[in-house]
Amino acid sequence: MATGAAYKGSDLVSDYNCSKCEIFDLNVEAQHFCSECEHYLCDNCVKSHNEYHRKHTVYKREDIPKWAGVTIDRCDQHGKKLEYNCNVHQELCCYRCREHNHGRCSSFSRLPDLAKDFLKTEEYKQLPAAVDKLRCSLDELKNDRMNNEALLNDTYKKTLAEVKTLRKKNKQHFGPAGEDDS
Known part of the structure; x- marks a missing residue:
């Protein structure tokens, strides 16, 4: 796990980045997660978060399994519902992102409009077959x-038996060397 802060584009890699620091193009590993805001927070940001949101449930790093309850319909930066797709940058955004980050962009689509005909697409119709194919591959x-594990165990047992047989023959041929038979 990475520690400290670095500017985006650095070689620093972490599994969860602080949502607040990312706004300032900083790459800081999150040590906390707020389930209400659905934000990942570093040690510095969690202090200010807890001052403003005293009743929020904040999980620590050792509670990472509880972090998984994240919904994907909320903006990472603002915690607002994702409503638009910026067609220029191909990014999902909330109304605040649209105003602040994509104010100069010329083309947006509303997500309900994009999703409306998705169930009719050929891609969607092929999903069950693709999932079945992946499931078969995994099986x-x-x-x-x-099978490889069983083969490895069999090979181990055969090799062990061969070693014991060779030790026995060596003892008979050369006499006892004072070693154990195990």
Whole structure:
């Protein structure tokens, strides 16, 4: 896990970045998660967050499994509902992002309008078959792994038996060397 701050574009990689620091193009690893705001927070940002939002539930790093309850329909920067797609940048945005980050962009689509005909698309109709194909591939990989594990165990047992047989022959041929038979 990475620590400290770096500007975006650096080699610093972390699994969760502080949502507040990202606004300032800083790459800081999150140590906390607020389930109400759905923001990842570093040690510095969590202090100010907790001053303003005393009743929010904030999870620490050791509670990462509880972080998974994040919804994907909220803006990471503002916590507002995502309503638009900026066609220029191909980014989802809330009304605040549209005003502040995409004010000069000329083309937006409302998400309900984009989703309206999605169920009729060929891509959507092919999803069940694609999921079944992936599931079959995963099942094959799982079976292969289990077969390889069984083969490895058999090979181990055979090799161990061969080593014991060779030790026995060596003891008979050269006499006891004072070693254990295990």
